[in-house]
Amino acid sequence: MDRNGAAVAGRFRGWRYGLLLVPLLFLLLFFFYPLASILIVSLAPEGRLDLSSFAELVSSSYYLNTLWFTIWQATLSTLLTLALALPASYVVARYQFPGKSLLLSLATLPFVLPTVVVAAAFMALVGPRGLLNEWLMMAFDLDTPPIQLVRTLPLILIVHVFYNYSLALRMISSFWATQSIRMEEAARVLGAHGWRLWWHIRLPMLRPAILAAAILVFSFTFTSFGVILILGGLQFATLEVEIYRQAISLFNLPMAAALSLVQIGAMFLMLVLYTRLQRQTVVDLQSARTVARPPQTTRQRLLVAVNLIIMIVLLFAPLLALVARAFSSPDGLTTRYFELLSSNPRGSVLFVPPLEAVGNSLRFALATTVLSVVLGVIAAYLLSGRRSLLTAWLDPLFMLPLATSAVTLGFGYIIAPLFVSTGLRVSPLLIPIAHTLVAMPFVVRSVLPALRGIPRSLREAARVLGASPGQVWRLIDVPLISRSLIVGATFAFTVSMGEFGASLFIARPDTPTMPVVIFRLLGQPGASNYGQALAMSVLLMVVCAVSFIVIERTRTLGTSEF
Amino acid sequence: MLQLHNITHRYGSLAVLQGIDLEVREGEILCLLGPSGCGKTTLLRIIAGLERPSGGDVRLGGRSIIDVPVHRRDFGLMFQDFALFPHMNVADNVAFGLRMRQIPAAERQERVAEALSLVGLSEYARRDVSQLSGGERQRVALARSLAPRPRLLMLDEPMGSLDAALRDRLVVELREIVKSIGLTAIYVTHDQQEAYAVADRIGVMNAGRIEQLDTPQALYCCPRTVFVARFLGLTNIIPVDQAADGHVTTPLGTFALSAPADAVLLHPDSLSLGAQDGALSVEGRVIECTFQGAHYRLQVRHESGIELTLPHPVRAGFTPGVGQRVWVQINPDGLIPLRAGLSG
Numbered sequence: 001m002d003r004n005g006a007a008v009a010g011r012f013r014g015w016r017y018g019l020l021l022v023p024l025l026f027l028l029l030f031f032f033y034p035l036a037s038i039l040i041v042s043l044a045p046e047g048r049l050d051l052s053s054f055a056e057l058v059s060s061s062y063y064l065n066t067l068w069f070t071i072w073q074a075t076l077s078t079l080l081t082l083a084l085a086l087p088a089s090y091v092v093a094r095y096q097f098p099g100k101s102l103l104l105s106l107a108t109l110p111f112v113l114p115t116v117v118v119a120a121a122f123m124a125l126v127g128p129r130g131l132l133n134e135w136l137m138m139a140f141d142l143d144t145p146p147i148q149l150v151r152t153l154p155l156i157l158i159v160h161v162f163y164n165y166s167l168a169l170r171m172i173s174s175f176w177a178t179q180s181i182r183m184e185e186a187a188r189v190l191g192a193h194g195w196r197l198w199w200h201i202r203l204p205m206l207r208p209a210i211l212a213a214a215i216l217v218f219s220f221t222f223t224s225f226g227v228i229l230i231l232g233g234l235q236f237a238t239l240e241v242e243i244y245r246q247a248i249s250l251f252n253l254p255m256a257a258a259l260s261l262v263q264i265g266a267m268f269l270m271l272v273l274y275t276r277l278q279r280q281t282v283v284d285l286q287s288a289r290t291v292a293r294p295p296q297t298t299r300q301r302l303l304v305a306v307n308l309i310i311m312i313v314l315l316f317a318p319l320l321a322l323v324a325r326a327f328s329s330p331d332g333l334t335t336r337y338f339e340l341l342s343s344n345p346r347g348s349v350l351f352v353p354p355l356e357a358v359g360n361s362l363r364f365a366l367a368t369t370v371l372s373v374v375l376g377v378i379a380a381y382l383l384s385g386r387r388s389l390l391t392a393w394l395d396p397l398f399m400l401p402l403a404t405s406a407v408t409l410g411f412g413y414i415i416a417p418l419f420v421s422t423g424l425r426v427s428p429l430l431i432p433i434a435h436t437l438v439a440m441p442f443v444v445r446s447v448l449p450a451l452r453g454i455p456r457s458l459r460e461a462a463r464v465l466g467a468s469p470g471q472v473w474r475l476i477d478v479p480l481i482s483r484s485l486i487v488g489a490t491f492a493f494t495v496s497m498g499e500f501g502a503s504l505f506i507a508r509p510d511t512p513t514m515p516v517v518i519f520r521l522l523g524q525p526g527a528s529n530y531g532q533a534l535a536m537s538v539l540l541m542v543v544c545a546v547s548f549i550v551i552e553r554t555r556t557l558g559t560s561e562f
Numbered sequence: 563m564l565q566l567h568n569i570t571h572r573y574g575s576l577a578v579l580q581g582i583d584l585e586v587r588e589g590e591i592l593c594l595l596g597p598s599g600c601g602k603t604t605l606l607r608i609i610a611g612l613e614r615p616s617g618g619d620v621r622l623g624g625r626s627i628i629d630v631p632v633h634r635r636d637f638g639l640m641f642q643d644f645a646l647f648p649h650m651n652v653a654d655n656v657a658f659g660l661r662m663r664q665i666p667a668a669e670r671q672e673r674v675a676e677a678l679s680l681v682g683l684s685e686y687a688r689r690d691v692s693q694l695s696g697g698e699r700q701r702v703a704l705a706r707s708l709a710p711r712p713r714l715l716m717l718d719e720p721m722g723s724l725d726a727a728l729r730d731r732l733v734v735e736l737r738e739i740v741k742s743i744g745l746t747a748i749y750v751t752h753d754q755q756e757a758y759a760v761a762d763r764i765g766v767m768n769a770g771r772i773e774q775l776d777t778p779q780a781l782y783c784c785p786r787t788v789f790v791a792r793f794l795g796l797t798n799i800i801p802v803d804q805a806a807d808g809h810v811t812t813p814l815g816t817f818a819l820s821a822p823a824d825a826v827l828l829h830p831d832s833l834s835l836g837a838q839d840g841a842l843s844v845e846g847r848v849i850e851c852t853f854q855g856a857h858y859r860l861q862v863r864h865e866s867g868i869e870l871t872l873p874h875p876v877r878a879g880f881t882p883g884v885g886q887r888v889w890v891q892i893n894p895d896g897l898i899p900l901r902a903g904l905s906g
Contacts, residue, residue, distance in 0.1 A: 457645035460612050460645070461641055475658075476647065
């Protein structure tokens with residue numbers, strides 16, 4: 001008997017489980033351990049159980065107000081987003097118009113744009129020094145900017161809609177396109193039209209997609225950080241912002257930790273709701289799908305036109321304003337702000353020339369990409385095997401970091417005793433590690449469906465033809481998932497470039513990232529700081545836009561879960 | 563050449579294979595025939611090494627290969643879905659096994675060309691596999707399995723995803739190709755017509771056992787169990803009430819039989835309408851008469867309630883009407899003893 005062969009097979013199985021340990025250990029050490037540290041600091045700050053932070057949290061009207069504001073601004077943002085996205089989804093699902101696919105793919109751009117860039121873009125559009133105010137002041141010869149949106153709730157809501165509009169649009173319209181049009185035709189024959197059609201047929205039919213979109217939008221706006229911090233000013237604080245303030249400004253760690261726990265609980269609830277909903281969503285692929293046609297009547301044309309104008313203005317006005325302001329000064333067109341980025345004038349808020357942040361961000365993003373691709377591919381490879389109890393548990397486990405706010409994570413990193421004692425807390429390595437936690441789920445979600453989509457017989461055919469397990473992986477799996485891998489890697493890179501919440505906690509003053517620099521510059525008075533912030537935002541936007549083009553070009557329909 | 567010794571296999575508590583003994587002879591095409599779920603594909607996967615049996619041994623030329631991993635067995639396996647690699651063109655697919663065996667490029671090209679010409683696809687080498695029709699894919703898959711000159715070729719329902727017209731033609735082609743290079747092959751199917759056309763010997767499988775292993779002719783003429791007879795589509799299986807010293811008593815009467823039987827098959831080919839003729843004729847009433855082109859299919863009900871089906875030549879000169887009383891004559895060669903299942 002060939003005992004050697006059996007040993008090889010056994011070693012392969014052992015090796016597989018050994019491999020599993022790598023992403024698990026990473027998750028344990030850099031996700032669960034910092035969260036556990038938060039738990040300990042909040043529940044037992046002095047080493048014994050002390051619930052006074054929680055008592056203060058539930059008894060003080062200040063914290064309850066924060067929680068209340070977090071919830072209702074998220075609710076309002078979600079409703080506004082859906083109110084705009086629903087008619088647009090109808091237009092996208094039903095009507096064909098020139099440039100539709102280009103517009104739709106451009107509409108996903110906000111998804112990859114960092115919050116600081118978006119905040120800067122809205123500052124450039126409607127801020128006191130913004131494009132609109134400048135025009136209005138010139139046109140009507142005013143002394144003060146007429147549009148006073150900064151530090152108001154409407155601006156926060158507008159930015160939240162900017163972020164989530166295309167997400168909701170994409171989710172609802174793509175679901176709509178898979179639904180049979182027969183149901184609606186039957187209802188029409190039976191005499192339904194107008195609002196009845198919406199109320200009795202369309203809304204119930206779209207319910208799963210609308211709910212899923214609502215949960216995602218609510219989660220994103222519930223944990224809104226950069227937007228509120230930069231555009232909201234001191235009087236607005238979500239839980240996320242409050243955690244940051246308590247930890248960094250007031251150094252009230254137990255309170256920050258208690259707030260983090262509330263945050264984690266809320267996000268976990270959203271995750272559970274979302275996954276349950278996903279399981280219920282069954283796509284009907286059998287019957288006639290909804291087909292898009294060019295608009296026929298004047299009313300239809302008007303409907304399409306209005307929605308397109310909203311979409312285009314909402315998406316492009318702030319981004320164009322950002323570019324315009326970054327290149328303009330009172331004396332006309334200029335590249336001065338870009339040049340200033342490489343200098344480090346005395347009295348600056350930064351310890352290094354801002355341009356160094358570009359190098360830092362690129363280095364961190366590359367490290368994040370490598371790390372999250374390696375870990376994400378290992379995780380996806382293991383999850384793609386036979387479905388078992390183990391994979392049923394591991395799959396959501398690897399997704400958990402997505403449901404945890406970056407600020408909470410960053411906070412966990414700075415208080416985790418092990419990180420402090422080993423010096424990791426001050427190491428620049430911590431940034432790519434934190435970014436990897438946020439980026440890895442994107443890699444897993446991109447690669448996993450591709451791996452699962454490879455028929456088992458392909459691998460078996462290769463094995464029968466003489467390929468060893470390693471050769472099967474190299475010659476069959478890797479080429480077949482390469483597109484998804486590029487998409488996942490690009491996502492990881494983009495996420496790292498734009499990550500703000502965790503970086504703000506853990507970035508060292510001498511190695512700031514681009515978003516951190518933009519935030520610091522925006523917080524300073526003076527035209528020069530403002531101009532530099534916009535210039536840096538333009539650079540970051542260009543990097544993200546390039547990544548975005550790579551993703552859009554590479555991804556094939558149905559191979560990615562985004 | 564290949565021997566299976568008492569192969570058993572279970573998935574959890576489900577016994578998929580219950581003691582398979584089988585010898586595949588050098589140069590023959592052996593067909594495993596059976597309904598879905600009978601274990602034939604599992605058996606094939608065990609031979610290929612894709613699955614490790616719960617018990618028993620697989621031997622090649624007298625040596626156990628049970629511990630030899632799949633990629634070192636040097637076998638060929640053609641999958642039902644053909645499993646062509648979508649990221650390679652036709653030539654690269656066919657060359658894959660040769661590349662794994664580190665055959666030099668020049669010889670590799672030669673053998674790819676040879677394999678492709680064998681299946682009549684020489685012009686297709688540079689095509690993408692997505693541009694091929696079902697029949698072409700099947701032939702590429704065959705060429706890919708043949709190119710490394712495997713010691714044993716296995717085919718798992720290779721016609722399964724093709725339409726019927728294509729199937730009849732390709733089965734014959736396939737047999738010719740395999741025979742022309744003198745390959746030993748195991749062919750798995752659930753279609754008896756396909757098995758008759760392709761096999762030298764057929765093993766009929768049921769519930770994890772091989773019930774009968776015979777040439778196609780012997781199998782059709784003399785099925786040995788009720789299951790085999792039914793699976794081959796043979797009707798007129800009559801239960802036996804009593805069996806004693808070379809005779810069996812059935813609701814239709816008593817027949818002389820040389821072997822013990824749990825049931826008797828009245829082979830449809832050996833039944834005809836005629837006059838009463840002693841013990842080997844049965845009276846009944848025609849309850850159905852269906853024109854089928856070459857003949858009528860008659861359904862005759864005996865007073866016991868048992869129904870017999872028999873062909874009736876169109877050119878016989880008369881057509882029995884429904885309700886008419888007739889005598890069915892039985893050719894003694896067509897009396898086949900059947901066992902209920904495998905004894906022991």
